[in-house]
Amino acid sequence: MAEQNKQTVTFIIERQDGPDSKPYTQEFEIPYRPALNVVASLMEIQKNPVTKDGKKVAPVVWECNCLEKVCGACMMVINGRARQACCALIDELEQPIHLAPARTFPVIRDLLIDRSVMFESLKRIQGWVEIDGTWEVKDAPIQNPYTAQTAYEISHCMTCGCCLEACPNVGPQSDFIGPAPTVQAYLFNLHPLGKFDKEKRLNTLMEKGGITSCGNSQNCVQACPKNIKLTTYLAQVNRDVNKQALKNIFNK
Amino acid sequence: MINTTFYLRRLHSICGLLALGGMLMEHIFTNSMALGGSAVFNAALETMELIPKPIFLGIEVGLIAVPFLFHGIYGIYIALQAKNNTGSYGYARNWQFLLQRCTAWYLLVFLIWHVGYLRIFTKGISGTPISYELVQSYISNPIIFVLYIIAMFAAIFHFCNGITTFCMTWGIAKGPRIQCVIDKLCMLMALALCLVTVAYMGSYLL
Structure with a gap:
C-alpha cells in the first residue's frame, strides 16, 4: 500500500471533456504529504495539471464544498466505490488511486456529475412539510420523542448519491428513484405535520420507479457515508405501502 | 389511484413464492419417492393420476402455467433493470442479488x-406416461443429468433466496438482525433441499 512509495501519490483519473464525449484515462503523480485526502490531491493537480508522462492538460474538473462530509458534493467513485472525496484519506487507499465519475448520473465533465435527478425525486415524493397556511401551526406540534432519533438519523442524508451509485437497480437502464429519496419519504411521514401527506407520499412510492423497484441487493446501507440504516427504513416503507394498498382496495 | 406497477410487482412476488415455490416443493416431494425404487415412484405418479383430468388440467394451466409465464415474462423485465456490480460491491447480499x-x-x-419435452411432447403429444423407467433412461445421459442437477440447484436457490427477499419486500422482516436470521435459515433450507435432490437423482444411477 502507501508504505512502499511515501514520496509520491499516483492517480489514474477517468476523464471526459463533455456530457457526450468519450471517456479516457490520465495518470497523475503528486508529492505525498501526511493526512492528504483525495480533494486536496485534486487541488494539487489543479495547480499543476501535468500528467505523469509530462503532458500539460486541462485541469481535472470535480465538485466539492464543505470538505467535512456534510454537503455530499464531492461524491465520486474512488477505487471502484462511491464515496466522499473529502474524507477519502490517501493513507487508507491502495495505489494507484482510481478516480471515476459516478456514472449512475449524467456526467458533465471529468468527475463532475449532474445530480438534479435526486432533487426531482425529492419533489416527486414531496420531501418537505407543507406549511402554506392550510392548517394552524402557531402552536407547533412536538416531534414524537420515540421517533425523533430515527428522524434525526435519516435527516443526516446529504443527497450525495452514494447509495444510488452503489444500487444495481438505479441507473440509465432503470427508472428507480433510489434508496435516498425513498427513505426521505419516511422521514417526512414521521414528522408531526408532514404525516398529513403520508398517503400522498406512499401512493407516489407505489408508482413506476418507486419502492417496488428495490431489488434488495442491500448495497445502499453499506455505501451510505452517514450510516443511515437504509434497508431497515426501506422495509418499513414497504410495510407502509402494503398497508396503504389495502386501504386503497378496501376503503372504497 | 391505480398504481399498476405496485400490484404487478407484488403479484410477481406472491406468484413466485406460492405457485412456483409450491410447484418446486411438489417436484422435490414426488421425485424423492424415487429413493424407494420403481414401485414406490410409479405408485406416487398413479396417485396423482387419480385427480380427474379436467381438474388436473385446470390446476396445470391456472396454478402453474399462467403464474409461471407471468413470473417469467415480468421477471425478464425486472432482470433487465439491473446493472450488476458485484465487482465493486462484493457483499453477500449483492452476490445473492446477482x-x-x-x-x-x-x-x-x-x-x-423441460416442460416442452417432458410435459408437452412426451406426455401430451406422444401420450407416453411418465414413469420411473422413463425418467431413469432419460437422465442416465450424463449431459442431461448435469443440466437437470444445475436446474434443480438453481431453482432451489432462486426459491429460498426469494423467501428472504419476500420477507423484505412485504415488510415482514425489517431490522438487520431478523433479515440476517431469515437469510441464513433460507440458505440452510436450500442446502438441505439440494442434498435431497442429489440423493434422489443419484438413486436413478445406482
Missing part, C-alpha cells in the same frame, strides 16, 4: 426445454 438473476435466466431456458 445469483437470483443468473439462476432466473438459466431456469427460463431450462423450463422451456
Whole structure:
C-alpha cells in the first residue's frame, strides 16, 4: 500500500471533456504529504495539471464544498466505490488511486456529475412539510420523542448519491428513484405535520420507479457515508405501502 | 389511484413464492419417492393420476402455467433493470442479488426445454406416461443429468433466496438482525433441499 512509495501519490483519473464525449484515462503523480485526502490531491493537480508522462492538460474538473462530509458534493467513485472525496484519506487507499465519475448520473465533465435527478425525486415524493397556511401551526406540534432519533438519523442524508451509485437497480437502464429519496419519504411521514401527506407520499412510492423497484441487493446501507440504516427504513416503507394498498382496495 | 406497477410487482412476488415455490416443493416431494425404487415412484405418479383430468388440467394451466409465464415474462423485465456490480460491491447480499438473476435466466431456458419435452411432447403429444423407467433412461445421459442437477440447484436457490427477499419486500422482516436470521435459515433450507435432490437423482444411477 502507501508504505512502499511515501514520496509520491499516483492517480489514474477517468476523464471526459463533455456530457457526450468519450471517456479516457490520465495518470497523475503528486508529492505525498501526511493526512492528504483525495480533494486536496485534486487541488494539487489543479495547480499543476501535468500528467505523469509530462503532458500539460486541462485541469481535472470535480465538485466539492464543505470538505467535512456534510454537503455530499464531492461524491465520486474512488477505487471502484462511491464515496466522499473529502474524507477519502490517501493513507487508507491502495495505489494507484482510481478516480471515476459516478456514472449512475449524467456526467458533465471529468468527475463532475449532474445530480438534479435526486432533487426531482425529492419533489416527486414531496420531501418537505407543507406549511402554506392550510392548517394552524402557531402552536407547533412536538416531534414524537420515540421517533425523533430515527428522524434525526435519516435527516443526516446529504443527497450525495452514494447509495444510488452503489444500487444495481438505479441507473440509465432503470427508472428507480433510489434508496435516498425513498427513505426521505419516511422521514417526512414521521414528522408531526408532514404525516398529513403520508398517503400522498406512499401512493407516489407505489408508482413506476418507486419502492417496488428495490431489488434488495442491500448495497445502499453499506455505501451510505452517514450510516443511515437504509434497508431497515426501506422495509418499513414497504410495510407502509402494503398497508396503504389495502386501504386503497378496501376503503372504497 | 391505480398504481399498476405496485400490484404487478407484488403479484410477481406472491406468484413466485406460492405457485412456483409450491410447484418446486411438489417436484422435490414426488421425485424423492424415487429413493424407494420403481414401485414406490410409479405408485406416487398413479396417485396423482387419480385427480380427474379436467381438474388436473385446470390446476396445470391456472396454478402453474399462467403464474409461471407471468413470473417469467415480468421477471425478464425486472432482470433487465439491473446493472450488476458485484465487482465493486462484493457483499453477500449483492452476490445473492446477482445469483437470483443468473439462476432466473438459466431456469427460463431450462423450463422451456423441460416442460416442452417432458410435459408437452412426451406426455401430451406422444401420450407416453411418465414413469420411473422413463425418467431413469432419460437422465442416465450424463449431459442431461448435469443440466437437470444445475436446474434443480438453481431453482432451489432462486426459491429460498426469494423467501428472504419476500420477507423484505412485504415488510415482514425489517431490522438487520431478523433479515440476517431469515437469510441464513433460507440458505440452510436450500442446502438441505439440494442434498435431497442429489440423493434422489443419484438413486436413478445406482
